[in-house]
Amino acid sequence: MGNFGIWVLTMCLIFQSGYGFYLPGSYPLKHVVGNYLSVKVNSLTSIDTEMPFSYYSLPFCKPVEGVKDSAENLGELLMGDRIENSPYRFKMHTNETEIFLCQTNKLSSDDFKLLTKRIDEMYQVNLILDNLPAIRYTRKEGFMLRWTGYPIGVKIKDVYYVFNHLKFKVLVHKYEETNVARVMGTGDAVEGFPSVGNKGSDVPGYMVVGFEVVPCSVMHNGDLVKNLKMYEKYPSPIKCEPTTVSMPIKEGEPIVFTYEVTFEESDIKWPSRWDAYLKMEGAKVHWFSILNSLMVITFLAGIVLVIFLRTVRRDLTRYEELDKEAQAMVNEELSGWKLVVGDVFRAPSNPALLCIMVGNGVQILGMAIVTILFAALGFMSPASRGTLITGMLFSYMILGIAAGYVAVRLWRTIGFGDHKGWVSVAWKAACFFPGIAFFILTILNFLLWGSHSTGAIPFSLFVILLLLWFCISVPLTLVGGYFGAKAPHIEYPVRTNQIPREIPAQKYPSWLLVLGAGTLPFGTLFIELFFIMSSIWMGRVYYVFGFLFIVLVLLVVVCAEVSLVLTYMHLCVEDWKWWWKSFFASGSVAIYIFLYSINYLIFDLKSLSGPVSATLYLGYSLFMVLTIMFATGTVGFLSSFWFVHYLFSSVKLD
Numbered sequence: 179m180g181n182f183g184i185w186v187l188t189m190c191l192i193f194q195s196g197y198g199f200y201l202p203g204s205y206p207l208k209h210v211v212g213n214y215l216s217v218k219v220n221s222l223t224s225i226d227t228e229m230p231f232s233y234y235s236l237p238f239c240k241p242v243e244g245v246k247d248s249a250e251n252l253g254e255l256l257m258g259d260r261i262e263n264s265p266y267r268f269k270m271h272t273n274e275t276e277i278f279l280c281q282t283n284k285l286s287s288d289d290f291k292l293l294t295k296r297i298d299e300m301y302q303v304n305l306i307l308d309n310l311p312a313i314r315y316t317r318k319e320g321f322m323l324r325w326t327g328y329p330i331g332v333k334i335k336d337v338y339y340v341f342n343h344l345k346f347k348v349l350v351h352k353y354e355e356t357n358v359a360r361v362m363g364t365g366d367a368v369e370g371f372p373s374v375g376n377k378g379s380d381v382p383g384y385m386v387v388g389f390e391v392v393p394c395s396v397m398h399n400g401d402l403v404k405n406l407k408m409y410e411k412y413p414s415p416i417k418c419e420p421t422t423v424s425m426p427i428k429e430g431e432p433i434v435f436t437y438e439v440t441f442e443e444s445d446i447k448w449p450s451r452w453d454a455y456l457k458m459e460g461a462k463v464h465w466f467s468i469l470n471s472l473m474v475i476t477f478l479a480g481i482v483l484v485i486f487l488r489t490v491r492r493d494l495t496r497y498e499e500l501d502k503e504a505q506a507m508v509n510e511e512l513s514g515w516k517l518v519v520g521d522v523f524r525a526p527s528n529p530a531l532l533c534i535m536v537g538n539g540v541q542i543l544g545m546a547i548v549t550i551l552f553a554a555l556g557f558m559s560p561a562s563r564g565t566l567i568t569g570m571l572f573s574y575m576i577l578g579i580a581a582g583y584v585a586v587r588l589w590r591t592i593g594f595g596d597h598k599g600w601v602s603v604a605w606k607a608a609c610f611f612p613g614i615a616f617f618i619l620t621i622l623n624f625l626l627w628g629s630h631s632t633g634a635i636p637f638s639l640f641v642i643l644l645l646l647w648f649c650i651s652v653p654l655t656l657v658g659g660y661f662g663a664k665a666p667h668i669e670y671p672v673r674t675n676q677i678p679r680e681i682p683a684q685k686y687p688s689w690l691l692v693l694g695a696g697t698l699p700f701g702t703l704f705i706e707l708f709f710i711m712s713s714i715w716m717g718r719v720y721y722v723f724g725f726l727f728i729v730l731v732l733l734v735v736v737c738a739e740v741s742l743v744l745t746y747m748h749l750c751v752e753d754w755k756w757w758w759k760s761f762f763a764s765g766s767v768a769i770y771i772f773l774y775s776i777n778y779l780i781f782d783l784k785s786l787s788g789p790v791s792a793t794l795y796l797g798y799s800l801f802m803v804l805t806i807m808f809a810t811g812t813v814g815f816l817s818s819f820w821f822v823h824y825l826f827s828s829v830k831l832d
Contacts, residue, residue, distance in 0.1 A: 206448045207308060208353055208383035209270040215348070215386070217266035218248060220259055220304040220311075221632045223327070225716055225783070227299050227791045229631040230258040236296060236330070237289045239280035239435050241265045242408060252571065252642075253564025258633030261306065265408060268307075271350060271384055271441045276412035279435040281403050290429040293330070294338045302327035302717075307348065308386040309561060313454060315390065324454070326717065328393040332423060339423035341393035343416060344437040349388025349444040349451075387444050387451040395423035398434035412436055452561050456721040467705035468725065471732040474702055478739035515749035515825070520675035522749065522822060526757035529592045532815075533603055535761070537585025538611040539812025542805055543734075545574040550730055554723040575651040581607050582658025583665070590667040597663055604659025608652040611808060615801060616643075622797045625790050671827035681753050688748060692759050695744050696766030699736045699810060703729055703767075704774060711778050715795070734813050737764035741814030742821045749822075760818035765811025768803040775799040 209215065221230035234245055241263050248261040265279055285293070304327040305312040314325045331340040402413045416436060425433070446453075515522075526532055549570045552558055558566045585607040586600045593599075619635070626634035635643075706729045713720030744763040745756045779786065779795055786792060 206385050208385055210383050211269075211271045213270040215268045215270060215307060217264050217268070218261050218306045219264045220261050220306060222296065222301045222303060222330070223717060224296075224299050224301040226301075226786060227788060228715060228786065228794055229626060229629055229791065230260070230633045231296075231301070231630070232260055232632050233262060233264075233303065235630070236293055237282045237285060237433065239265045239282070239408075251564045251568055252639075253567030253569075255564075255639050256567050256571075256635065257564060258631070259563060260632040264305070266305070266344075266346075266437060267409075268346070268348060268439045268441075273440045275438040276414075276416050277437050277439075278403055278406045278408065278410050278412045279437060280408055281400060282433045282435075284430050284432050285427065287429060290427065293340070293427055294333075297329070297331040297333055297338050297340075301330050303330060305389075305391065307389040310386060310389040310451065311455065312346075312389050312391040314392065326455070326719075328391055331395070331427065334423065338427045339395045340425055340427050340433060341395050342398070342425050342433055342435050343394040343396040343418055345392040345394060345418045346437060346439040347388075347390040347392075348386060348439060348441050349390070349446060350384040350441055351387045351444055351446060351448060353383050353385055384441075384443075385448045387446040387448055388454065392418065392420050394418040394420055395425040396436070397424040398436065400432060400434060403434055452559065455560065455719050467703075468728055468732065470705070471702035471729065471736065474698055475732060475735050475739065478698065478736060478743065481743050482739055515746070515752075517752050518679060518749060518754040519672050519826060521679045521754040522756070522826060523670040523672065524674050524678060524754065525592050526755065530589065530599070530603055530606070532757060532761065533585045533589040533592070534607045534610045535808060536588055536812050536815055537581040537583075537607040539808040539810075539815075540584045541574060541577045541581035542611070543809040543812060544577040544580055545570055546730060546809060548573045548577075550723055550727045554727045558723075560719050560721060571646075575646060576654065578608060578651040578655035579658035579661075582655035582660075583662040584658075586659040586662030587665055587667065590663065593667075594670075595667040600659055600663040601656070604656050604662075605652075607659070608655035611805075612647055612651065614804060616647075618797055618801045622794055625793060629790060668823070671823065679752070679754065681755070682751065684751060684753070688753055688759060689762075691744060691747070692763045693766050693769065695740050695763040696768070696770050698740050699733055699764055699767040700770040700774075702732050702736050704770075707771065707774060708778075711775070711782075715778075715783060733810070737767070737810045737813040738817035740764050741818045745818040745821060749825075756818060756822065757815070761811040761815040763818075764814030765807040767810050768807035771806055772799060772803040775803070 219233040222233055222236070223230050234240060242265070243263075246263050248263070250259060250261060254261070268274070302325075311326045312328065314328050316323045316325065328341060328344075331338055333339075396416055396418065398412075399414070406412070416438070418438070427433070549558070549566065552569060553566060558569050560566075582604045586604050589600060589603045590596065623635050623640075706726060709720060709722070710726075712718045741760045741763040745760045748754075748756050748759060775796075776799075779792070779799075783795070786795060
């Protein structure tokens, strides 16, 4: 009984210490009145160019202590995020107005041209307070629009204006629980804490639950700020009117930056503070997408059911009811898929390449399932920047063991159990898809390097990625290949003839049917694809991973059914070369996704300017569709292989 009491007490302490834990984000921070809050800056971004740039590449105010980079994870670096400190700072629950920040040097010709160019390209400034991006609200045609960040400036009648005064509003939620530590974790917002005495933990504190910004263009008098230091009060009142602009950018003249901040208590609880960012409109559209996919699946499932019950089962039952003499007569009059019994398992052309692609497809599909499932459970929230990319990368590397196993075991199956060449297959499986990815990303990276964009992967990160590839992914793939070589190969249910059977002339090219089959999987995901593309290229937050996981499951089912039906159709017309066709029957969905990407570029990304931006878009789109082709093609091939093996294992033919 004593042990049970200790166990209960321990569990209570664990739950008590875990009070306030927020799964999708970081740990909460509790600040007392007067604590300093520091604002951080992320890269400048634009939907016009899709190339991020450093905040301090433009003539903005810099912190007194100098520019310092924040610790960033692998995913943030790959996404082009460069989080740095900024001169903006607040005091918790202390309203301040007319705060002078700095007066820049006189704009040189290069600074003037760069600043106006960034305004033309619609670049946004992205500020962060306590891990919350600054949000901006605008009203248009009676609707309230929500944006993250604010524009650098605006161009009106050939005159450029800069937003040099920022009006901040910080939403805070009051916490008075004395059992909550004054600092419950680490974050971006804390610089230091004033001493509050022995009862510091009893002082009521506040947690940041919202961060809003209103940019204004205000004409400042440069003579009034000559002797002012940073954070001193501007001598005259500042009127912030978002609808009017009055600070033009002129070459050879400085820019004065100021700001103001107000604090407002809010009923928003700390775990709900990201709701404003993650609110995804159009839930009905997502359900419509799922319903549409279910209809396609039901239609295909009906066809598969007909194939199994009415055709295959009927033929097999009728055949098994005959005596041996009758079977011999029937063998001479066989038609359809039963005629290719001696060729259906004949090795395909380029068998090693097929094994490698299927192995890579298993790895990619496993990565997608693991990543989306964890994201749907809240482990990869946008509140934790970069975790989605980092999780994808590491799950892909760990699943190298599955790629090696599947590739080598399939290789041995095609080779009738021969171990010869399995090391080569495993090695190629470890290098094939990552090699393609590195080739595409390296070319795109050179474009970003040439543009001095923060989206360019640093050379040191390139080295880290190569080390991760060759020190983790490759060895695990070889280990998987070793287990695949030791595992028993899949034995074919029928013998293969020495002389290949001639395939009859077809009325229509078989590859035409294969390419057309991709329309059905595309129909299951094209609605969700729009939201994903908008998230990637329009800067919108995508967080409906629950919907995405359902769509992924439906996509896998549709790909399996489509490939299975097409394989059966090919066998019925005595076409025994089904291996590659089953792969591309479902993998051809990638073609339609790429065409959709081009359509999205033309009609939705109309503002995308310059050949570099278009090349980046098409390059990343090509990488995306190749990834999808490997995954969907693998689903189609494995389902067809199982179907063909099951079908001919039921036939008793000599």
